[in-house]
Amino acid sequence: MPDPDVTRRRWELLVVGAGTAGLLAAQTAASLGARVLLVDRGTWGGECLWTGCVPSKALFAAGEAAAAARAAAGFGVHVDGVRVDGAAVLASVRAAVQEIEPVDSPAAQRAAGVAVAEGQLVFTGPSSAVLDGRRVRFRQAVVATGSAPALPAVPGLADSSPLTTETLWDEPDLPERLVVLGGGTTGCELGQAMARLGVRVDLVETADRLLPGEDPAASALVTAALRADGVTVHLSTQVQRVSGAPGDTRVTLADGGELRCDRLLVTTGRRAAGDGLGLDAAGVQRDDDGWVVVDAHLRTSNPRIWAAGDVTGQPQYTHLAGLHGSTVAANAVLGLRRRVDLTALPRVTFTQPEVAAVGVPTGTAEQAGLRVLEQGHRHSDRAITDQRTDGVTRLAVDARHRVRGATVVGPRAGETLAELTLAVTQGLTTSDLTASTHPYPTHADPVWQAAISDYRGRLAAPVPRRAIAVLRHLHRLRTALTR
DSSP: OOOOOTTSSEEEEEEEOOSHHHHHHHHHHHHTTOOEEEEESSOTTHHHHHTSHHHHHHHHHHHHHHHHHHHGGGGTOOOOOOOOOHHHHHHHHHHHHHHHGGGGSHHHHHHTTOEEEESOEEEEETTEEEETTEEEEEEEEEEOOOEEEOOOOOTTTGGGOOBOTTTGGGOSSOOSEEEEEOOSHHHHHHHHHHHHTTOEEEEEOSSSSSSTTSOHHHHHHHHHHHHHTTOEEEOSOOEEEEEEETTEEEEEETTSOEEEESEEEEOSOEEEOOTTSOTTTTTOOBOTTSOBOOOTTSBOSSTTEEEOGGGGTSOOOHHHHHHHHHHHHHHHHHOOOOOOOOTTOOEEEOSSSEEEEEESOTTSTGGGTOEEEEEEGGGOHHHHHTTOOOOEEEEEEOTTOBEEEEEEEETTHHHHHHHHHHHHHHTOBHHHHHHSOOOSSOTTHHHHHHHHHHHHHHHTSHHHHHHHHHHHHHHHHHHHHTO
């Protein structure tokens, strides 16, 4: 089906960018009856589908399969001669992307009532733009162009043809030796996956621990896991310069050491993908780093234009981008003033073990006047049966025993976090958690056990203990009188 004649009408909502935020904004607005035009340069589905969530999780699944085969002997299952076909692994990653792609395709958007067009859109004024030379008029617009990998200012880095999450998936095969710059979520996930697939991996992080934004206990467990999988972890390490080319890249460290690799992967940060849009002409303000400035309702400095997703500079999670998209659509089309609450924003690092967290950081909760309930997974029955007992669950609770934050480290921690996200959002207490029947045996059991320990601790306090003694005494009297 050809592109619509974008010049024939003034669009009620123009959405620029067909990543998660743009897709959700367009579909939500169309479901509300608005005339919506969604414009993209051709990467329908955005970073999450093509270079982020989907391919990285497919690669990690391949690495987990290899690791499970090697560890099978612990269950009495002997797998001999585990062999990794790097080209086939990357082909399976691309196959996963292709299977999901139709959900985000132009045809799917048209079926949802959204008009779509491909090309380069440039704003020419507060309520006008051009799309490949064709004039586009709109009442309101949403900028949802996402973000892109950013290279740190290291001498020689840009000239060494480093890989990023945008280019990694185009490689024909896995490298033999890989240096990963950046020990955040992406670096840890890809570094561990590659090591499990037989790649010799050096992971370089400038901070004194991996996952520096997470609970130190989580960082320690992930670091141990990566090292057990063969990753050489370099902490508190600065890169002085990079030289060479693919096949023989040399990474010189500030302490004088040198790392040699076939490929260098940079995962140290991202930048806003808003250049070339004519945002200045539209009166849309950006900060010094290029992120679009928005208010609490995601409106930009131009009251006709909104922004959603990574381009706002808010935390770069696909689920937040989706929430942004639906929020701006309701605000723009219905005139609502919905806000995005970041206090209970869940996040997951899909290493093994997984790290999932929400709300007040448990690593600093005590400084905020909260108590931290900790439950190790050594006594979790499901963790024991799966031979994965190196996890921990930590809940931050306030004086009223409300769950204010949580960190879970272990298998399926992301799924476990759903209940805790609800608890933080709704102000649930540990008593609420204990009153809910939890299935057994699951990896979520330590959450219930932590809540139970808090509840029993409350019962041991002087006032509850005296009340319990009175109730027991009254019950004994009633029982004696009925005999």
